[in-house]
Amino acid sequence: MIETALQNLWFGFGVALEPHNLMYCFLGVLVGNLVGVLPGMGPVATISILLPLTFGMKPVAAILMLAGVYYGAQYGGAICSILLNLPTHPPHAVTCLDGFPLTKQGKGGTALGITVIASFMGASFGITEMIFLAPFLVKVALEFGPAEVCSLMLVGLLAGSTLAKGSPLKGVAMTVLGLLIGIVGTDIETGTTRFTFGILELDDGVEIVTLALGLFGIAEFMNSMNQTAAVDTKYSNVRFRDMFPSWADLKLAFFPMVRGTLLGSMCALIPGTGPTIASFVSYATEKKISKTPERFGHGAIEGVACPEASTHSSVQGDFIPTMSLGIPGDVTMALLLGALIIQGIVPGPQLISQHPDIFWGLIASFWIGNILLVILNVPMIGLWVKLLSIPYRYLYPSAMFFICIGVYAANNDMFQVGETVAIGIFGYVLLRLDFHPAPILLGFVLGPRFEENFRRAMLISRGDLKVFIERPISAAFLAICVFLIAGQVYIWLRKPKLAVDQKALV
Numbered sequence: 001m002i003e004t005a006l007q008n009l010w011f012g013f014g015v016a017l018e019p020h021n022l023m024y025c026f027l028g029v030l031v032g033n034l035v036g037v038l039p040g041m042g043p044v045a046t047i048s049i050l051l052p053l054t055f056g057m058k059p060v061a062a063i064l065m066l067a068g069v070y071y072g073a074q075y076g077g078a079i080c081s082i083l084l085n086l087p088t089h090p091p092h093a094v095t096c097l098d099g100f101p102l103t104k105q106g107k108g109g110t111a112l113g114i115t116v117i118a119s120f121m122g123a124s125f126g127i128t129e130m131i132f133l134a135p136f137l138v139k140v141a142l143e144f145g146p147a148e149v150c151s152l153m154l155v156g157l158l159a160g161s162t163l164a165k166g167s168p169l170k171g172v173a174m175t176v177l178g179l180l181i182g183i184v185g186t187d188i189e190t191g192t193t194r195f196t197f198g199i200l201e202l203d204d205g206v207e208i209v210t211l212a213l214g215l216f217g218i219a220e221f222m223n224s225m226n227q228t229a230a231v232d233t234k235y236s237n238v239r240f241r242d243m244f245p246s247w248a249d250l251k252l253a254f255f256p257m258v259r260g261t262l263l264g265s266m267c268a269l270i271p272g273t274g275p276t277i278a279s280f281v282s283y284a285t286e287k288k289i290s291k292t293p294e295r296f297g298h299g300a301i302e303g304v305a306c307p308e309a310s311t312h313s314s315v316q317g318d319f320i321p322t323m324s325l326g327i328p329g330d331v332t333m334a335l336l337l338g339a340l341i342i343q344g345i346v347p348g349p350q351l352i353s354q355h356p357d358i359f360w361g362l363i364a365s366f367w368i369g370n371i372l373l374v375i376l377n378v379p380m381i382g383l384w385v386k387l388l389s390i391p392y393r394y395l396y397p398s399a400m401f402f403i404c405i406g407v408y409a410a411n412n413d414m415f416q417v418g419e420t421v422a423i424g425i426f427g428y429v430l431l432r433l434d435f436h437p438a439p440i441l442l443g444f445v446l447g448p449r450f451e452e453n454f455r456r457a458m459l460i461s462r463g464d465l466k467v468f469i470e471r472p473i474s475a476a477f478l479a480i481c482v483f484l485i486a487g488q489v490y491i492w493l494r495k496p497k498l499a500v501d502q503k504a505l506v
Contacts, residue, residue: 005131012360015060016368021361024061028068029369033376035069036076037387043073044438045220047335048212049402051342059343060358064365066339070332071315071366074275075119075373078308082111091275091311094283098296098303105299113245114253114301115308116377120370122261122309126316127366129265133320135352144349146456147467151477153450156327158484161439168488171439174430178443181206183451201415208338210407210420211444215437216331217403218424221396223431245301253305256286264310268317275314282310316366323347323359326449331438334445341445 015021035046047066054062074091081092082099095115102111144152157179161171184195185205196202245253260282267278286306287296296303321327326348328334340347345355352359407420427437461467469475 008360009131009364012364015357015361016364021061021064024065025068025365025369026372028065029072029372030376032069032072033076033373036073037080043070043332044216044335047332048216051209051212051339054339059345060361062339062343063358063362066336067362068369071123071369072373074311074315075377078115082115083108091279094279094307095304098300101299110245110249111304114249114305116374118257118305118309119312120374121257122264122312123316123370125261126265126313127363129317130320130363144473146453146460147471147474150450150453150457151468151474152325152327153446155477155480157443157446158481170435174435174437174439175443178440179447181211182444182447207416210416211423212335212441213403213407214420214423215427215440217399218421219427219431219437221399222428249301252301256302256306257309259286260306260309261313264313265317268314268320275311278310278314279307283307323351328442328445331441334441337445
């Protein structure tokens with residue numbers, strides 16, 4: 001098994017090191033690092049903007065570039081969290097707790113050096129996990145019938161909605177909305193149009209590019225366009241030689257890195273968790289087991305090493321269920337899943353055997369991309385920090401321009417440009433009402449496949465719903481669904497209630 005995996009990995013390096021693939025891998029991690037530094041951008045909005053560009057690209061190059069944006073953004077986000085106390089992306093919010101106090105103590109370079117080591121260590125483990133675990137999952141998944149696939153997708157939908165930030169009930173509502181948007185258009189089996197309201201342009205359904213750019217391009221930028229506060233860079237002067245940690249710091253950080261890496265890799269296997277939950281869980285665990293928990297929050301090097309290793313391990317591990325089972329772990333994975341589907345490739349158990357160049361080329365590109373990120377980050381820290389001085393009023397119209405061009409270039413259709421604007425305004429209203437739109441995309445991507453497999457299961461069982469509990473694997477997935485719902489109900493019931501009557505305060 002190990003020999004076969006190494007042979008496949010060698011084949012993957014042959015694919016990833018082809019000049020045009022290497023160029024797109026470098027471009028992806030460079031853009032990812034850039035948007036990781038800039039607040040308000042993020043990998044989701046950037047991948048949404050770049051998605052139309054992939055239509056004319058070969059599948060391997062397209063996925064290598066988009067994946068590079070995703071894991072590259074995590075490196076850039078750590079820089080701002082440590083040097084500027086500015087968590088540009090959710091997974092790095094916990095890094096601020098100890099990263100910025102270290103910077104104020106004059107150890108910002110040390111924190112960045114530890115971050116680079118922890119990130120590379122976590123990513124390396126996540127890649128290794130993918131090499132050996134994904135083929136095993138594929139062997140198991142080949143035993144799946146329509147009932148098992150349908151139940152597995154239900155787990156992904158529930159986990160993605162109930163574990164998303166904010167109210168679980170709102171997350172479920174957004175997932176259901178995504179399911180409804182996913183069935184707009186012509187029914188493949190009956191030819192009947194659904195939810196088109198007589199608009200001919202909707203007969204082919206809503207395009208994923210339109211939905212993604214509306215929800216995560218226009219809506220997110222509208223929500224953050226009032227950012228006018230200047231960034232304080234007085235602590236951000238870090239020299240290259242400052243980034244080499246001492247032996248004592250390395251000893252303190254080593255085991256937290258190991259624990260964070262393992263926790264992140266475990267979180268990655270649970271659909272809907274993602275790097276944000278992984279980083280917070282690892283930080284809380286490290287503080288709990290520490291002999292000196294009072295140091296956390298005041299500049300503990302372990303408080304930087306553990307969540308960063310966990311974040312990168314989770315990011316790389318997120319590709320395992322996405323590529324081998326076709327179940328995206330979070331919204332970014334849903335976008336990458338959509339990019340594969342646009343290229344005519346169906347992610348799932350058959351991906352490794354039918355498209356080995358994509359699967360193994362992607363794994364090899366992870367090693368190459370992470371090495372490129374270390375090379376890019378260590379000597380160019382000053383440049384990344386200076387980018388934060390770019391006023392947001394220049395970033396916003398530039399992003400809007402590229403969004404409109406990208407949507408129009410997809411099908412040369414002005415209707416889709418208007419559709420994107422309408423979705424963007426609707427997404428902005430959702431954000432202002434504290435309904436995060438991420439589960440919408442998850443429901444949109446998985447919805448049609450969920451419906452297709454549900455119909456197949458019903459045809460095979462002649463309409464008997466008991467097929468979902470009679471088959472052991474399907475029953476196990478349904479049990480996980482029940483556990484997820486029961487867990488959320490339990491958490492809600494245990495929340496402390498306000499004992500003071502509001503009227504008594506008047």
